[in-house]
Amino acid sequence: MFGKLSHTVRTFGYQEYGGPMLESFDLYAAKTGEEIVNQQLYWMMDRGDRKIAVRPEMTPTMARIVAGKIHELARPIRLFSIPNLWRYERPQRGRLREHWQLNVDVLGGDPLDAEAEVLTLAVEIMAAFGGADKMQVKVNHRQLMDHFFSKKMGLTPEQTHKVVKAIDAKDKVDPAKFQGWLAEAGVKPEQIGELENFFKSDLITLLNTMPCDGVLHLLELFKTLTEAGMKIGTQIVFDPTVMRGLDYYTGTVFEIYDTSPENRRAMFGGGRYDNLMALFDKTAGKEALSGVGFGMGDVSLQHFLEVHSLVPKLDSETDVMVTLPKAEFRVIASNIARGLRAEGYHVVTPLAVGNFGNQLKLANKHEAKVAVLFGDDEFAKGEVLLKNLLTGAQTSVKKDSVVAEIAKILGPRNQTEK
Amino acid sequence: MFGKLSHTVRTFGYQEYGGPMLESFDLYAAKTGEEIVNQQLYWMMDRGDRKIAVRPEMTPTMARIVAGKIHELARPIRLFSIPNLWRYERPQRGRLREHWQLNVDVLGGDPLDAEAEVLTLAVEIMAAFGGADKMQVKVNHRQLMDHFFSKKMGLTPEQTHKVVKAIDAKDKVDPAKFQGWLAEAGVKPEQIGELENFFKSDLITLLNTMPCDGVLHLLELFKTLTEAGMKIGTQIVFDPTVMRGLDYYTGTVFEIYDTSPENRRAMFGGGRYDNLMALFDKTAGKEALSGVGFGMGDVSLQHFLEVHSLVPKLDSETDVMVTLPKAEFRVIASNIARGLRAEGYHVVTPLAVGNFGNQLKLANKHEAKVAVLFGDDEFAKGEVLLKNLLTGAQTSVKKDSVVAEIAKILGPRNQTEK
Numbered sequence: 001m002f003g004k005l006s007h008t009v010r011t012f013g014y015q016e017y018g019g020p021m022l023e024s025f026d027l028y029a030a031k032t033g034e035e036i037v038n039q040q041l042y043w044m045m046d047r048g049d050r051k052i053a054v055r056p057e058m059t060p061t062m063a064r065i066v067a068g069k070i071h072e073l074a075r076p077i078r079l080f081s082i083p084n085l086w087r088y089e090r091p092q093r094g095r096l097r098e099h100w101q102l103n104v105d106v107l108g109g110d111p112l113d114a115e116a117e118v119l120t121l122a123v124e125i126m127a128a129f130g131g132a133d134k135m136q137v138k139v140n141h142r143q144l145m146d147h148f149f150s151k152k153m154g155l156t157p158e159q160t161h162k163v164v165k166a167i168d169a170k171d172k173v174d175p176a177k178f179q180g181w182l183a184e185a186g187v188k189p190e191q192i193g194e195l196e197n198f199f200k201s202d203l204i205t206l207l208n209t210m211p212c213d214g215v216l217h218l219l220e221l222f223k224t225l226t227e228a229g230m231k232i233g234t235q236i237v238f239d240p241t242v243m244r245g246l247d248y249y250t251g252t253v254f255e256i257y258d259t260s261p262e263n264r265r266a267m268f269g270g271g272r273y274d275n276l277m278a279l280f281d282k283t284a285g286k287e288a289l290s291g292v293g294f295g296m297g298d299v300s301l302q303h304f305l306e307v308h309s310l311v312p313k314l315d316s317e318t319d320v321m322v323t324l325p326k327a328e329f330r331v332i333a334s335n336i337a338r339g340l341r342a343e344g345y346h347v348v349t350p351l352a353v354g355n356f357g358n359q360l361k362l363a364n365k366h367e368a369k370v371a372v373l374f375g376d377d378e379f380a381k382g383e384v385l386l387k388n389l390l391t392g393a394q395t396s397v398k399k400d401s402v403v404a405e406i407a408k409i410l411g412p413r414n415q416t417e418k
Numbered sequence: 419m420f421g422k423l424s425h426t427v428r429t430f431g432y433q434e435y436g437g438p439m440l441e442s443f444d445l446y447a448a449k450t451g452e453e454i455v456n457q458q459l460y461w462m463m464d465r466g467d468r469k470i471a472v473r474p475e476m477t478p479t480m481a482r483i484v485a486g487k488i489h490e491l492a493r494p495i496r497l498f499s500i501p502n503l504w505r506y507e508r509p510q511r512g513r514l515r516e517h518w519q520l521n522v523d524v525l526g527g528d529p530l531d532a533e534a535e536v537l538t539l540a541v542e543i544m545a546a547f548g549g550a551d552k553m554q555v556k557v558n559h560r561q562l563m564d565h566f567f568s569k570k571m572g573l574t575p576e577q578t579h580k581v582v583k584a585i586d587a588k589d590k591v592d593p594a595k596f597q598g599w600l601a602e603a604g605v606k607p608e609q610i611g612e613l614e615n616f617f618k619s620d621l622i623t624l625l626n627t628m629p630c631d632g633v634l635h636l637l638e639l640f641k642t643l644t645e646a647g648m649k650i651g652t653q654i655v656f657d658p659t660v661m662r663g664l665d666y667y668t669g670t671v672f673e674i675y676d677t678s679p680e681n682r683r684a685m686f687g688g689g690r691y692d693n694l695m696a697l698f699d700k701t702a703g704k705e706a707l708s709g710v711g712f713g714m715g716d717v718s719l720q721h722f723l724e725v726h727s728l729v730p731k732l733d734s735e736t737d738v739m740v741t742l743p744k745a746e747f748r749v750i751a752s753n754i755a756r757g758l759r760a761e762g763y764h765v766v767t768p769l770a771v772g773n774f775g776n777q778l779k780l781a782n783k784h785e786a787k788v789a790v791l792f793g794d795d796e797f798a799k800g801e802v803l804l805k806n807l808l809t810g811a812q813t814s815v816k817k818d819s820v821v822a823e824i825a826k827i828l829g830p831r832n833q834t835e836k
Contacts, residue, residue, distance in 0.1 A: 011759035013766030044462030074783040109769025341429035348431030351527025
């Protein structure tokens with residue numbers, strides 16, 4: 001699963017970064033959401049009396065890495081990471097709260113092009129698992145929301161914050177409770193109709209009734225996405241109910257939903273943020289690096305893949321079993337294994353002398369695709385037997401051409417890795 | 419560096435496993451060395467009042483995973499992991515003590531074959547970095563040591579433990595201190611000559627003077643290693659001073675040394691252990707799974723590679739830059755980028771409309787190998803320009819054959835990943 005994620009992200013030119021699991025508590029106290037810091041952070045005092053936290057999110061680490069290499073990195077800066085993160089939530093079945101999250105960020109570039117790329121990447125990731133037609137990206141814009149809540153509804157930022165929280169939780173509570181929250185947040189009874197209307201609007205209507213920068217930006221973004229081959233109206237839609245909280249995001253925001261009714265919560269989301277450096281590191285310099293990114297958790301992806309029967313089948317990692325029926329074949333068996341490994345094939349050996357039948361069983365248990373077998377008659381002729389375990393076909397080949405014959409069956413492999 | 423490690427280990431058929439960063443403190447209290455638990459473990463109480471440790475080693479996690487899947491795993495069981503581990507040591511420059519360690523283990527198989535494979539793998543890992551002739555594997559056997567210390571020297575296990583600790587630290591202290599330690603450990607002055615003689619012995623001498631199981635096993639092992647193509651006497655040698663402490667290991671033990679005099683400590687080591695399950699999990703069942711393995715830290719490997727100028731050059735990860743000189747080329751640029759990504763190429767775009775010269779500079783900054791350029795004349799003919807940034811060669815090709823032409827320059831890529 002992680003292999004497919006990182007493969008797709010790399011084809012868009014994103015570079016992987018890492019970072020330490022333990023960080024100073026203060027790094028998160030600054031900007032990470034209050035709920036996370038107060039209630040979900042694992043922390044401890046170390047032996048040097050420093051307050052150490054187990055990382056609950058990756059963005060502060062990314063900001064620090066970018067700050068440290070800000071003059072070396074080619075623009076636009078494209079970064080990804082698949083870190084393990086920890087949040088203390090209700091313990092279940094004695095398990096600790098570790099999860100993995102793909103973090104993707106692009107810093108710099110024209111906002112339209114950068115946002116179009118990140119949205120396209122989100123769709124392509126789902127497509128790589130065969131799920132492109134089973135999900136929908138819902139897009140909104142913070143300036144449109146601000147325009148509506150402040151200019152049209154007359155709400156203060158604090159009131160807006162409460163309305164946003166109420167809307168975020170709307171699907172989880174009964175209508176009376178939701179209405180109560182709205183009243184608390186300063187929404188007058190006669191405004192509820194206007195609020196509901198807004199949440200049903202499409203972009204063209206808003207262009208007439210509320211022609212603000214947010215609407216114009218989204219129309220341009222949808223044009224760019226169309227040119228990039230995305231299907232607006234099905235794969236990607238405007239949805240004024242998308243909120244993504246209020247902390248980082250300053251422009252376009254989006255959430256990716258499963259189209260299955262079994263799975264009604266957003267799977268993951270992201271958006272545009274201004275001046276990442278100022279968020280986490282006041283000393284990083286004067287360049288206001290703005291970006292767009294998303295974080296995708298392994299749990300929602302896993303759930304999505306299960307609901308749609310898209311969990312990738314784990315192909316066997318074993319290519320070849322080189323058997324060892326007699327100790328006297330050890331030299332030739334070692335030579336063959338070494339030659340295949342040098343070409344990048346994954347080769348297992350039984351690690352014990354044993355009879356033909358048992359070793360063939362072992363080859364099947366390891367899900368090897370080819371077995372190399374030794375017979376006395378073939379050995380005398382300088383040959384070995386290759387058995388294709390997928391088709392059952394067996395041939396006798398010269399011992400020096402084993403690697404070439406196996407390459408014909410299995411195709412080439414990467415010979416080296418960085 | 420990690421890519422090369424895991425590639426080499428996979429060619430030997432080892433399967434990767436993972437595990438959580440935070441574990442119950444008790445998991446380590448049981449068997450991990452006392453020094454680690456008392457002085458080096460990061461731990462905290464969680465909100466459920468459980469004592470949680472940040473993992474200092476991977477073996478307990480491996481034992482638990484094997485215990486949980488003991489009936490599914492094909493024998494021999496070959497596993498590896500490259501976890502991040504934490505030990506609290508003297509803090510330097512405000513850095514926390516995170517390091518990465520390749521852990522390799524094989525469980526089951528004939529001990530001779532299994533040990534030969536693990537030693538071969540250790541050599542092949544160093545060979546993958548070009549360092550096979552710059553290191554030496556030193557091998558010893560616990561039964562030979564026990565035979566010598568108990569039968570020949572008449573030492574109790576506790577005294578032997580002290581002698582072993584003294585020998586482990588011998589190179590770090592002056593001779594008088596070392597002699598003092600030996601006296602404390604119950605080594606009589608007239609025995610010191612015998613001890614020193616033992617540490618200079620070769621296997622053939624010991625076969626005559628001390629023909630125990632340990633000596634016979636090592637002679638057999640060296641024969642098997644010779645058949646597997648290893649060079650005994652240069653790449654792999656017998657060394658009776660190799661100790662590896664006393665905790666896990668019950669048979670063959672080994673350490674890998676840098677041949678450079680700048681680097682006199684063992685780079686990494688491992689050995690044979692009996693009944694892994696009983697070590698960490700008393701409830702795992704009756705099968706006594708014995709194995710052989712090693713752990714190789716990133717710091718010593720990095721140091722070795724630096725001393726010998728073998729640090730792998732980081733090849734650029736970017737294959738192609740698809741430029742965007744005018745907004746009207748966005749559709750064709752997107753199509754080309756999508757086609758290349760589907761074949762597994764890593765493609766970057768400038769994320770902004772910009773002039774030819776600047777975008778070519780950007781392509782070089784990203785270390786792209788090929789740039790796709792658009793000219794009005796070529797566009798009118800349905801063609802685009804491919805510039806090979808390594809050779810400078812530039813050709814005009816039909817837009818539908820861009821992927822095929824780039825494949826001719828760059829070779830094929832893996833199209834999908836698990």
